[in-house]
Amino acid sequence: MPILSIKNLSIHFYTPKGVRKAVDRVDLELNKGEVIGIAGESGSGKSTLALGIMRLITYPGRIVSGEIYFNGENILKMSEDEFNKKIRWKKIAMIFQGSMNGFTPVFKIGDQIREVMEIHEYNGDYESRIKELLNMVELDESVANKYPHELSGGMRQRAFIAMALALNPEILICDEPTTALDVITQAKIINLLKKLKKELNLSIIFITHDLALLSEISDKLYIMYAGGIMERGNSLDIYKNPKHPYTQLLIEAIADINKDYIKGIPGFMPDLANLPSGCRFSNRCPFVMDICKKKEPELKRLEGDRYVSCWLY
Numbered sequence: 001m002p003i004l005s006i007k008n009l010s011i012h013f014y015t016p017k018g019v020r021k022a023v024d025r026v027d028l029e030l031n032k033g034e035v036i037g038i039a040g041e042s043g044s045g046k047s048t049l050a051l052g053i054m055r056l057i058t059y060p061g062r063i064v065s066g067e068i069y070f071n072g073e074n075i076l077k078m079s080e081d082e083f084n085k086k087i088r089w090k091k092i093a094m095i096f097q098g099s100m101n102g103f104t105p106v107f108k109i110g111d112q113i114r115e116v117m118e119i120h121e122y123n124g125d126y127e128s129r130i131k132e133l134l135n136m137v138e139l140d141e142s143v144a145n146k147y148p149h150e151l152s153g154g155m156r157q158r159a160f161i162a163m164a165l166a167l168n169p170e171i172l173i174c175d176e177p178t179t180a181l182d183v184i185t186q187a188k189i190i191n192l193l194k195k196l197k198k199e200l201n202l203s204i205i206f207i208t209h210d211l212a213l214l215s216e217i218s219d220k221l222y223i224m225y226a227g228g229i230m231e232r233g234n235s236l237d238i239y240k241n242p243k244h245p246y247t248q249l250l251i252e253a254i255a256d257i258n259k260d261y262i263k264g265i266p267g268f269m270p271d272l273a274n275l276p277s278g279c280r281f282s283n284r285c286p287f288v289m290d291i292c293k294k295k296e297p298e299l300k301r302l303e304g305d306r307y308v309s310c311w312l313y
């Protein structure tokens with residue numbers, strides 16, 4: 001049984017300009033000790049999906065349908081109180097975009113980690129746990145007595161990872177955890193997450209628009225576009241042999257960065273409040289056919305664990 005299983009999840013934002021389908025009928029499975037990468041352009045719904053799993057969608061957004069099972073139990077059926085006591089931070093923790101800047105500047109790192117432990121009723125010795133956490137993320141124990149501004153960006157991100165792990169969660173959701181960091185520091189954070197995955201048998205959902213980065217860490221890949229999953233499967237298989245035209249273009253874009261120029265994907269993502277009636281990628285797809293504009297393709301299984309939503313297959 002997967003540790004996390006999402007079925008037919010839809011999250012909509014009710015805006016004056018219409019209902020934006022930020023997450024549209026998404027299925028996902030995460031197994032124990034596995035890293036899933038979710039990739040897609042900005043605005044494709046990745047963060048909304050992550051916030052949905054943490055039950056942190058706020059007005060004007062709403063989870064309109066679907067189920068999210070943690071170890072077989074539907075967490076969307078729990079009361080807010082029960083979810084907070086049993087799941088949030090204890091079983092599923094999240095590092096947000098820019099979270100390394102999320103420390104309060106006037107409190108020491110150790111005190112901020114302690115506060116999270118207090119709020120979530122950590123059962124054990126706080127001081128030794130904080131030391132253990134700092135060691136785990138390869139920071140010196142003295143960091144507990146430092147203020148956030150005394151640390152580099154990479155160190156702050158490590159400290160935030162330590163805080164996310166304070167209650168020993170089974171799932172860590174990382175939303176663009178390395179975006180603001182230089183490439184070398186990015187690589188070090190990725191190595192740290194790999195180490196933690198192994199040591200703690202942690203399951204990780206790693207969200208980024210950077211496919212090159214994901215190739216370093218993810219076992220499985222989900223390609224998201226305009227709220228929907230276009231392709232999913234084993235990471236290496238997808239890199240070697242992308243099936244969906246959108247995945248192919250995303251992968252070509254990485255190759256082009258190495259050639260010193262960036263080839264974007266021509267065109268724009270459709271308005272999420274006004275998705276096309278057929279395939280959501282049809283207005284940008286180089287292989288578009290008549291049917292693509294009329295009927296939405298299902299996410300179909302091709303072979304093994306490879307699924308593609310495209311009329312070419």
Ligand SMILES: Nc1ncnc2c1ncn2[C@@H]1O[C@H](COP(=O)(O)OP(=O)(O)OP(=O)(O)O)[C@@H](O)[C@H]1O
Nearest residue numbers: 013015020022041042043044045046047048049272
């Ligand atoms: N608070 C909000 N109010 C209205 N619409 C929203 C809100 N938050 C998200 N959306 C809609 O959901 C879409 C998906 O946003 P989301 O942040 O999940 O994308 P993303 O793939 O994580 O992008 P990025 O990589 O830039 O963070 C947005 O394009 C927007 O249409």
